[in-house]
Amino acid sequence: MTDTGSGLVVVGASLAGLRAAEGARRAGYQAPITLIGAEPHLPYDRPPLSKDFLTAAGPPTATLLREEAVLRDELALTLRLGTTATALDVAAQIVVTDSGEVSYDRLIVATGAAPRTLPGTDRLSGVHALRTIDDAHAIRAAIDGGARTVVVGAGFIGSEIAASAKKRGSEVTVVEALATPLARAVGEELGLALAALHERHGTRLRVGVGVERLEANGVGAVTGVRLADGSRIDADLVVVGIGVAPATGWLAGSGIELGNGIECDENLATSAPNVWAAGDLVSWPNATTGLRMRLEHWTIAAEQGGAAGRNAADPDAATPFTTVPYFWSDQYDKRIQFVGVAEAADETTTVIGDLDSDSFLVLYRRGDRLIGALGLEQRGTVMKFRHLLAANAGWDEAMSFAKERAAAAAAKAAAAR
């Protein structure tokens, strides 16, 4: 690789992009690093937006991922915030932005994902997705204005928004087109068990019925949601949580291989020379699970950022990125945690607690292997299974470990009584 002095350019100034810059510096990269981000804000954390940001009593604030001084001085980053990349020329090694061209020696693409919207609703007021801090401010203000809230989509983010709106005093209904929410993430049985949190905590949940259209008044403010079965729900605030799509539009025609996001190799390198990718838009072969995956989880975006930064800093010493997937969700002051994969499980077994309670641990089996673990309020336990999953542990070993944990928990509960 012949470097011209343009250095490393990272497009996408959020979790994966920042961790990429940090990873490159930690690996000893000393040339300039430029961080380009469409949002005007310093890199901030998204998970709180559907949780504490909406429920906090006082004025909500962004959780910055790093203070500005750390970005500029310690990491020596050139920040180009409020700058949107519009095209990429991989032959000339140039990123085209809405405010000029930026040359690179090495490039990391970390533009994440953007929310899907309901067709034909762009011009209605009172309809929001939640991805940015600006979205979160708008949703919070609407709730505080006394809005009756309908959340479309009972995925994790939609469910968190519902729980937070409820906590803030809004009347909330969640509408989900699928018969079983969260089935792809955690399987059908557990999807139902987690969705039951809504009803246990006073939020209405309508499953198996799609949205026909949103209804609005003469000035274009939303007034209700018409469902496919003809029924109608009054609403002043509609939050659409029907998933996200990789933000790869600006790469169209660049020659970088796109599919389900950016198709990367095991080292997170893209099909173009000197270009790597990290975060929600990456599809890569994960040796730990034996599957090509694209994940939309915080921890994976952070880990991938670090790995892409390291590999870009020292391509000759590049190492494959492997991980045991992990995500969490906080709803109604309860923590859901999942490690591993749920897809194609042959069996799920509840090893601690009951599925109809607010505390349980479930293991997922495929063949004779453990493939996943799901916990509701099992903070001390879930991550202990990440080791077993990384080691591709057998089912029997996982079950006996789980039984030890359950016995220890029971003994502790008895002692406390």
Add this chain to the structure above:
Amino acid sequence: MRINVDYDRCTGHGICESLAADLFEVGGDGMVHLLSAGLPEDRRAVVESAVAECPTQALSLDG
């Protein structure tokens, strides 16, 4: 090298434990506990990863 835990921030994800179970453990209280006071220099890389990957920015490293 010393690890600091900000207990106002830690919510017990256990990412740190999944990276270095000999150094970190999330207890029944849902908080991380440090299992070793002094830290061998050869564990710096893994501790730096734990600092970077803690979802609540609860960990920091001195020295």
